[in-house]
Amino acid sequence: MIGRRLRFETTQATEFVDITDRLREEVHRAGLKIGRLHLQSLHTTLGLAVNENEPLLLRDFQVLLERIAPEGAGYEHDDFARRMDVASNEPVNGHAHCRQLLLTGFTTVLVEDGDLVLGQWQSVFAVELDGPRHRQLALQLDGEFASPLSPFSGEGQGEGRGRSAEAGPASQTLVELELARQLLVDPEPVATPMRRLVEAGGKRMRPRLVQLTAGIGPRSEPLRAAALAAAVELLHNATLIHDDYVDESTHRRGQPTVAAAEGPERAVAVGDYYFAKATRLIAEIGNRDVTSTIAEALEAICASQIDDVALRGAFPGDHDSYLRVVRGKTAALFAAACASGALLSEAGPEVVDALRRYGDLVGVAFQMADDMVDFSPSSGKPVGLDIRQRVLSLPLIYAAEDRTVGPEVRRLLAGSLGDAEVGRVTDLVISSNALDRVRDEATALVETAVHELEAIELDGLRPILISLARSAVDRTA
Amino acid sequence: MSIQLVERDLDRLESLWEDGLSDAYRSYLEAVQAYEPDAQPRLALAAALIEIGLRLQGLGGRAAAAPTLLMGDLCLARSSRLLAGAAPQSVQIAFARAIETLSSAAASGSSALAPRTRELLLRAFEAT
Numbered sequence: 001m002i003g004r005r006l007r008f009e010t011t012q013a014t015e016f017v018d019i020t021d022r023l024r025e026e027v028h029r030a031g032l033k034i035g036r037l038h039l040q041s042l043h044t045t046l047g048l049a050v051n052e053n054e055p056l057l058l059r060d061f062q063v064l065l066e067r068i069a070p071e072g073a074g075y076e077h078d079d080f081a082r083r084m085d086v087a088s089n090e091p092v093n094g095h096a097h098c099r100q101l102l103l104t105g106f107t108t109v110l111v112e113d114g115d116l117v118l119g120q121w122q123s124v125f126a127v128e129l130d131g132p133r134h135r136q137l138a139l140q141l142d143g144e145f146a147s148p149l150s151p152f153s154g155e156g157q158g159e160g161r162g163r164s165a166e167a168g169p170a171s172q173t174l175v176e177l178e179l180a181r182q183l184l185v186d187p188e189p190v191a192t193p194m195r196r197l198v199e200a201g202g203k204r205m206r207p208r209l210v211q212l213t214a215g216i217g218p219r220s221e222p223l224r225a226a227a228l229a230a231a232v233e234l235l236h237n238a239t240l241i242h243d244d245y246v247d248e249s250t251h252r253r254g255q256p257t258v259a260a261a262e263g264p265e266r267a268v269a270v271g272d273y274y275f276a277k278a279t280r281l282i283a284e285i286g287n288r289d290v291t292s293t294i295a296e297a298l299e300a301i302c303a304s305q306i307d308d309v310a311l312r313g314a315f316p317g318d319h320d321s322y323l324r325v326v327r328g329k330t331a332a333l334f335a336a337a338c339a340s341g342a343l344l345s346e347a348g349p350e351v352v353d354a355l356r357r358y359g360d361l362v363g364v365a366f367q368m369a370d371d372m373v374d375f376s377p378s379s380g381k382p383v384g385l386d387i388r389q390r391v392l393s394l395p396l397i398y399a400a401e402d403r404t405v406g407p408e409v410r411r412l413l414a415g416s417l418g419d420a421e422v423g424r425v426t427d428l429v430i431s432s433n434a435l436d437r438v439r440d441e442a443t444a445l446v447e448t449a450v451h452e453l454e455a456i457e458l459d460g461l462r463p464i465l466i467s468l469a470r471s472a473v474d475r476t477a
Numbered sequence: 478m479s480i481q482l483v484e485r486d487l488d489r490l491e492s493l494w495e496d497g498l499s500d501a502y503r504s505y506l507e508a509v510q511a512y513e514p515d516a517q518p519r520l521a522l523a524a525a526l527i528e529i530g531l532r533l534q535g536l537g538g539r540a541a542a543a544p545t546l547l548m549g550d551l552c553l554a555r556s557s558r559l560l561a562g563a564a565p566q567s568v569q570i571a572f573a574r575a576i577e578t579l580s581s582a583a584a585s586g587s588s589a590l591a592p593r594t595r596e597l598l599l600r601a602f603e604a605t
Binding site: 186187189190242245246263264265266267268269270271272273275276277279280283284286288291292295296298299301302303305306309 | 550562570585
């Protein structure tokens with residue numbers, strides 16, 4: 001039995017947060033092959049539901065809840081004069097409690113073949129009834145787990161398994177152990193904020209790519225691969241800590257950012273410490289090509305971050321600028337993760353080059369999908385954050401170019417962006433075909449990435465790399 | 478020693494050259510005499526970039542504004558690339574450890590007690 005907490009932030013008073021992908025990720029990370037995932041709300045105004053993620057249907061649900069338990073309908077719970085021990089910040093939320101009674105506070109999802117058992121149209125929702133708030137759910141996973149020492153792989157089974165164990169829970173566990181081990185030996189003032197960030201989750205795409213590609217060449221050493229993968233993840237997190245300060249972000253992965261929680265001075269120091277530590281861990285592996293590959297990516301990330309901030313003066317920017325920034329800011333480390341894993345395994349140069357191109361394309365597609373999440377109320381992330389922070393975003397660029405909504409989008413973006421403006425821009429983007437264009441473009445990039453893999457020998461890892469590429473853009477459902 | 482050799486590594490950082498980077502660079506040149514002639518300018522520049530980068534970021538003091546912090550980040554990243562190409566593994570590790578020492582001191586509020594940046598970096602060149 002494994003117990004965990006799933007933390008997230010809501011942004012609306014009533015909100016259906018689709019947590020299916022995060023639950024799926026928890027099942028994969030735990031290595032649960034067959035069993036049950038139990039889920040329990042830890043709040044009296046947060047319910048759970050299994051239903052279809054269709055925006056108009058979610059509106060229907062919301063209207064239904066509002067009709068049955070309307071706000072301000074004279075709830076006795078809201079009569080503070082008659083209640084004992086009322087906190088000074090007690091919200092008027094009798095309606096939210098009553099609505100929660102109509103839902104459930106706990107549910108169980110079955111797991112088979114290492115994945116959630118859900119029908120084609122089923123998604124799991126946490127239903128916010130009194131937001132926006134920080135929320136958490138308790139999870140318990142029980143059943144038959146892959147042994148950490150066995151090469152079980154939840155993906156790519158049946159079709160050319162080869163070294164697909166490199167992608168399995170056992171190797172992912174190695175990375176988690178390596179991350180925990182590294183954080184254990186660091187001084188607390190730097191380790192504590194980084195541990196909070198690492199333990200809050202993240203998709204671990206970059207370390208997975210390192211581990212996968214480290215199984216391709218003739219020299220496959222899982223422990224060295226895990227050390228490199230953990231270092232790449234630390235490096236990624238170090239860049240996020242500085243990014244969050246630059247973007248003035250208050251939360252990441254449902255947790256306060258280092259800058260918000262402990263101040264910018266600590267954020268600068270923690271980012272620097274893990275930048276240095278990650279580069280040292282990579283240097284200690286002793287492969288100069290790997291060290292250079294990661295160092296070049298890091299330089300591209302920093303240069304693009306400067307461009308990104310500079311371009312905010314011309315917000316929302318254009319497609320070419322967007323691609324240039326994203327190639328550096330996001331795709332460079334994806335490409336380096338793929339190339340460095342392959343280099344570590346002493347794969348041939350044609351394989352390294354193809355994987356580098358694959359990583360670059362997947363990285364760009366991943367960022368496009370991430371941009372779309374900003375417009376998805378059920379993603380678990382605050383809607384419109386990119387607009388508010390004037391971050392480069394392809395859906396915004398396309399909406400600004402749109403003949404119908406473009407003039408209004410550009411006018412709104414040129415002014416100050418309060419809640420009303422952000423909400424209106426969000427609606428305009430959703431009503432245009434911008435999200436469809438971005439989705440099509442990301443999907444096309446993934447297919448090009450998959451095409452890059454066709455001409456090289458991948459020792460059975462092709463299905464997993466294809467699956468991973470496609471999952472990079474399949475994050476908005 | 479030719480400064481021409483390092484100018485290609487100053488892309489985007491040109492404005493820093495007259496603003497302390499060239500002085501720092503020259504001060505490290507003597508420490509790299511034991512290395513291959515081709516590597517010497519890049520090693521000296523790598524050390525200078527770390528010194529200037531950390532100063533720009535405001536490490537151990539008041540955090541820099543976002544654009545300045547990003548310039549500092551680029552200095553550190555450029556330094557990392559230069560070291561990866563020109564420094565022995567032991568020196569790469571020693572440089573990283575120097576930044577770890579300085580940043581952990583800054584995080585714990587004990588920067589005043591930490592060794593000076595230049596002192597640490599000069600010592601890093603002696604790592605074997």
